[in-house]
Amino acid sequence: MIMLDHLMPVPLEERLSQNESTQIWNKKLAFSEGEWIKITAPSGTGKTTFMHILYALRFDYTGNVILNQQNIRNLTADELSAIRKQKLSVIFQDLKLFPHISARENIELKRVLQEPFCSAERMEEMAATLGISAILEQSAGICSYGEQQRIAIVRALMQPFEWLIMDEPFSHLDLANKKIAAALIAAECKKRNAGIIMTDLDDDDLFPYTRKLVL
Amino acid sequence: MKQLNSILRKLIRNSAGRTKFTVAVVGMSVAAFLLLTAVQIQVDYNQLLYSKSSKDSIANFLVINKVLTDANLGNTTLDDSIINDISKQPFTEAVGILTPSRFKASIQSNSNRFPFYTDIAFESVPAAFIDVNDATWTWDEQADFVPIIIPTMFLDIYNFQFSLSQNLPQLTPAIVKMIVLKVNIYGPNVTTSFNGKIVGFSDRISSMLVPQEFMEWGNKQFASDLSGKSSRIIIRTKDPGNPMLTQYLDQHQLTTDSDKTRFSKYRKVVDAVVVISGATGTLMLIFALLVFSLFIQLTIASCKEEISLLILLGASPTQLKKFIMKQFFPANVWMITIALLAVTVLQYFIHQFLSNQQIVLSSIISGYTVGSALLLIGVLWWVNSKAIQESIHPKRSKD
Numbered sequence: 001m002i003m004l005d006h007l008m009p010v011p012l013e014e015r016l017s018q019n020e021s022t023q024i025w026n027k028k029l030a031f032s033e034g035e036w037i038k039i040t041a042p043s044g045t046g047k048t049t050f051m052h053i054l055y056a057l058r059f060d061y062t063g064n065v066i067l068n069q070q071n072i073r074n075l076t077a078d079e080l081s082a083i084r085k086q087k088l089s090v091i092f093q094d095l096k097l098f099p100h101i102s103a104r105e106n107i108e109l110k111r112v113l114q115e116p117f118c119s120a121e122r123m124e125e126m127a128a129t130l131g132i133s134a135i136l137e138q139s140a141g142i143c144s145y146g147e148q149q150r151i152a153i154v155r156a157l158m159q160p161f162e163w164l165i166m167d168e169p170f171s172h173l174d175l176a177n178k179k180i181a182a183a184l185i186a187a188e189c190k191k192r193n194a195g196i197i198m199t200d201l202d203d204d205d206l207f208p209y210t211r212k213l214v215l
Numbered sequence: 216m217k218q219l220n221s222i223l224r225k226l227i228r229n230s231a232g233r234t235k236f237t238v239a240v241v242g243m244s245v246a247a248f249l250l251l252t253a254v255q256i257q258v259d260y261n262q263l264l265y266s267k268s269s270k271d272s273i274a275n276f277l278v279i280n281k282v283l284t285d286a287n288l289g290n291t292t293l294d295d296s297i298i299n300d301i302s303k304q305p306f307t308e309a310v311g312i313l314t315p316s317r318f319k320a321s322i323q324s325n326s327n328r329f330p331f332y333t334d335i336a337f338e339s340v341p342a343a344f345i346d347v348n349d350a351t352w353t354w355d356e357q358a359d360f361v362p363i364i365i366p367t368m369f370l371d372i373y374n375f376q377f378s379l380s381q382n383l384p385q386l387t388p389a390i391v392k393m394i395v396l397k398v399n400i401y402g403p404n405v406t407t408s409f410n411g412k413i414v415g416f417s418d419r420i421s422s423m424l425v426p427q428e429f430m431e432w433g434n435k436q437f438a439s440d441l442s443g444k445s446s447r448i449i450i451r452t453k454d455p456g457n458p459m460l461t462q463y464l465d466q467h468q469l470t471t472d473s474d475k476t477r478f479s480k481y482r483k484v485v486d487a488v489v490v491i492s493g494a495t496g497t498l499m500l501i502f503a504l505l506v507f508s509l510f511i512q513l514t515i516a517s518c519k520e521e522i523s524l525l526i527l528l529g530a531s532p533t534q535l536k537k538f539i540m541k542q543f544f545p546a547n548v549w550m551i552t553i554a555l556l557a558v559t560v561l562q563y564f565i566h567q568f569l570s571n572q573q574i575v576l577s578s579i580i581s582g583y584t585v586g587s588a589l590l591l592i593g594v595l596w597w598v599n600s601k602a603i604q605e606s607i608h609p610k611r612s613k614d
Contacts (some may be wrong), residue, residue: 098226
């Protein structure tokens with residue numbers, strides 16, 4: 001379970017405190033295990049900031065994020081690493097791939113960073129499903145943004161997790177590819193009984209969301 | 216793990232340059248070699264000085280007297296204060312007084328076949344300072360003969376110079392010990408004769424020695440001057456090559472057989488070599504360590520983005536630290552091993568060289584040198600670990 005207790009990013013405090021429509025900032029709410037949550041966030045409402053706070057990438061906020069009874073602010077570097085290997089997986093808006101190594105190595109790195117959850121064959125299957133088998137040996141940096149987005153999706157599905165955090169994960173995919181990717185993600189989340197927290201600019205029905213919130 | 220390491224190797228590259236790395240490695244190896252050599256030289260020197268196999272018995276006993284100058288002619292006695300002072304010095308293990316005879320004496324042959332006569336003076340010294348073990352080394356008035364120890368050198372002079380020039384037979388130590396001599400002591404009014412026998416030959420004290428009991432009795436009976444002051448003492452010392460000892464003797468205008476203190480000159484050279492080699496090694500090690508840890512930090516800094524992204528994806532700082540240690544630390548172990556091997560080879564050649572000169576030195580390096588190498592590896596591990604730790608652990612911003 002993830003508890004959000006009156007979160008407010010310090011740099012955005014002035015702007016966000018004027019936002020009366022928000023259902024997240026400065027509110028107390030909980031995301032239950034296995035919930036699939038869509039957070040719609042118009043530009044400038046701190047969408048990426050929120051995702052980074054959830055993933056414990058930044059700590060310049062007031063309030064608390066409690067993950068499984070642990071305040072993520074108090075985690076040591078090694079505890080945080082264990083959580084990122086076992087409990088939280090992420091698809092960043094800016095993808096964060098290593099541009100100089102191949103697409104396969106980008107994905108493989110996440111697969112073997114901990115005890116592998118997926119087999120190498122399953123990885124191949126996922127790549128094939130998303131149509132990136134042909135570019136697996138290419139340096140990630142020279143792949144198109146759409147291909148990079150799909151590499152980042154497969155990479156995020158390589159590990160065990162309780163929550164998959166996605167920040168505009170399909171922004172460069174056409175509708176058909178969006179649906180294929182969403183189906184793959186949904187299948188992998190079901191396999192793990194994992195929850196989804198996805199932010200996007202607009203509303204959508206790519207997943208059978210259990211809750212939709214406005215940031 | 217293998218796959219992970221191969222990807223990590225691509226991401227965390229040795230991007231600081233091979234030349235810098237080679238310079239750091241060579242510098243470190245030379246530094247380690249100099250340091251280990253310094254340790255080994257010190258151990259070798261101590262082995263030469265103290266080990267049983269090479270112990271030179273004359274080297275540990277020194278007969279000391281005043282330097283004879285125009286100013287102290289006729290006044291060479293050592294007073295109690297200087298003897299006490301010598302006994303308190305750290306290099307002194309024991310002090311024995313050489314008691315001179317205060318009476319005139321002569322020895323002559325009892326045999327007509329081998330006639331000789333010579334005036335003579337005796338000295339005595341506590342038995343603990345004598346290098347001849349002889350059960351008869353005692354005397355009382357009922358004794359059949361007076362045991363005498365003469366310097367080995369005397370017999371050598373006789374056998375290899377005197378006998379040849381005088382056409383006399385050469386004598387082995389065993390024959391000399393069988394000869395019964397006539398010892399004459401001249402008192403103020405009376406002359407007393409004793410039988411005397413040479414019971415041993417000393418390499419340590421260049422004097423005609425008689426038992427202390429005989430000397431005390433003789434001085435009491437026949438001496439015209441009973442002051443009994445001694446001009447010579449003998450000291451037992453652990454290290455005749457101790458520069459403190461030679462310095463002390465110089466300061467107090469005392470002297471001893473310079474051959475016995477010759478080690479002090481060698482020791483000064485050895486000390487200088489050890490200090491120069493050790494200091495250069497330490498200095499080089501400090502610089503090499505600095506270069507090496509800067510090298511590590513530079514490598515990590517040049518991969519800073521990759522490392523932050525790896526941590527962001529879930530790699531733990533500890534996991535990365537272990538990986539980076541594996542990239543750098545084996546080079547350190549190799550460096551020390553090569554330095555240790557070089558010292559081993561050097562020691563073997565020194566052993567070969569010295570054994571030709573009848574000096575026994577171990578052919579293998581000492582445990583202290585190996586211990587020092589292990590200690591160096593420990594220090595390098597700590598420095599490596601610290602350099603990586605400081606570069607890799609992210610500072611969490613809470614502002």
